[in-house]
Amino acid sequence: MEMTLRSILSGKPSKLHVVGLNDTVREAVRIMVAGDVGSVLVMDEGGLRGLFTERDLMRRVVAEGRDPGHLLVEDVMTREIVTVSPDITISQAMALCTERRIRHLPIYDGETLMGMVSAGDLTKAVVQDKQHTIDDLISYIYGGETI
Template sequence: MTSVAKILQSKPDTTVHTIAPTALVFDALKLMADKGIGALLVTEGEAIAGIFTERDYARKIALMGRTSSVTQVRDVMTSAVRFVRPDQTSEQCMQIMSTGRLRHLPVVDNGKLVGMISIGDLVKDIISEQKFIIEQLEHYITGTH
């Protein structure tokens, strides 16, 4: 099993993009589009106040008839944020994501935000791990160590 710490190390960009709860949803969407990401952590100083995702926008702005140019992120963010530690495994993260129907997990170490992993990061890691195992089994079966 790969640890969250190793998954973070393998990411080309480990920047965690954040936004203030008082920011407008429009600005959050613009930042997400500019960075090619699907979620922003909502922070107040060093504290995590929530998470704002594309799903929050679709369900709490578009479907509720709100306007992103006047609605603040705090009004539509998800406040109950699940997070993981760097020592947790990719399998544990997949279980948390599957059970909670989540696509993003902040990584917190000793109360400090150290990264963010997505379902895409986990899938990439799992595919890489499975590919390695398949190659090892092929070498074992064919006798070409």
């Protein structure tokens, strides 16, 4: 049985990196840098309104020569968000990221925001799973001996 996003979330810190619609881009970048993340959730009145990503920063702020200290996140965030269930498989999530050309997937269980995974999180989970399989095969072939 293939792993689901729920399994990735269980291994990630539960802290969500969040900004508000009226926060400045500079504040959003400060939060991204402090959290070592490539995006932040944009929340308002308890609901997800968008994402602010490194791509948004480069395309809508830096490339246009706009001042991040005076520019609001609401004016440059990504509004069309793809959200997913924690029960979809990692393969399904990777296919969705590829198909939609996105890197971040907020995860909802019903109405509850559980967290977010990145394309990097998905890749890491696949690599770890493959390494586990390789280790098991080596152990089987060599009868438990390590090489």
